[in-house]
Amino acid sequence: MATRSTPTGSSCAPRSLWGWSPPPLPADTWFKRLVDKFLPRTGLPVVIFFGSVIGLLVLGPHLPKREELAVDGVAALAAAGWCGLNFWRCRHAHCAVTAAGLLPLAALAFMEAGLGRTLIHGYEQLVFLGVLATGIVFEGVWYVAKGTNSCGGSTEGGGVGRSNAGASC
Numbered sequence: 001m002a003t004r005s006t007p008t009g010s011s012c013a014p015r016s017l018w019g020w021s022p023p024p025l026p027a028d029t030w031f032k033r034l035v036d037k038f039l040p041r042t043g044l045p046v047v048i049f050f051g052s053v054i055g056l057l058v059l060g061p062h063l064p065k066r067e068e069l070a071v072d073g074v075a076a077l078a079a080a081g082w083c084g085l086n087f088w089r090c091r092h093a094h095c096a097v098t099a100a101g102l103l104p105l106a107a108l109a110f111m112e113a114g115l116g117r118t119l120i121h122g123y124e125q126l127v128f129l130g131v132l133a134t135g136i137v138f139e140g141v142w143y144v145a146k147g148t149n150s151c152g153g154s155t156e157g158g159g160v161g162r163s164n165a166g167a168s169c
Contacts, residue, residue: 073109
């Protein structure tokens with residue numbers, strides 16, 4: 001089981017997501033400790049979280065248009081929230097792109113649900129997958145260029161690969 005950051009601010013956590021994710025930055029505030037406590041990063045909790053997001057995306061097309069768009073918005077908001085918090089705590093490179101792309105998608109989907117029609121011809125889920133793919137490609141390029149999947153700030157261990165000294169997104 002992964003250990004979390006200590007209240008004193010030192011990060012003693014091993015890499016999350018089965019070694020793919022950088023360890024969290026030091027939890028030097030009560031809010032960072034709260035996020036570390038509840039943000040799923042490895043094991044069954046993260047599988048359940050991502051399974052829930054996937055389940056929402058599978059459910060959406062079987063609903064009337066307004067409800068489909070609302071469900072797509074919830075899925076995009078959940079994923080954007082997780083990625084945004086994960087980037088803030090771990091500096092995982094792809095999370096910078098996915099959070100920045102999925103949050104506006106969630107807003108668009110909620111707006112469309114309010115209107116009762118899609119403004120991008122029903123491609124919300126394709127855009128979701130495109131943002132996800134773009135984030136993963138960004139991380140791959142980042143890793144090749146910088147030798148780490150962590151960007152900005154400093155994480156103990158530097159994420160996957162060599163130290164991330166001087167790396168910033």
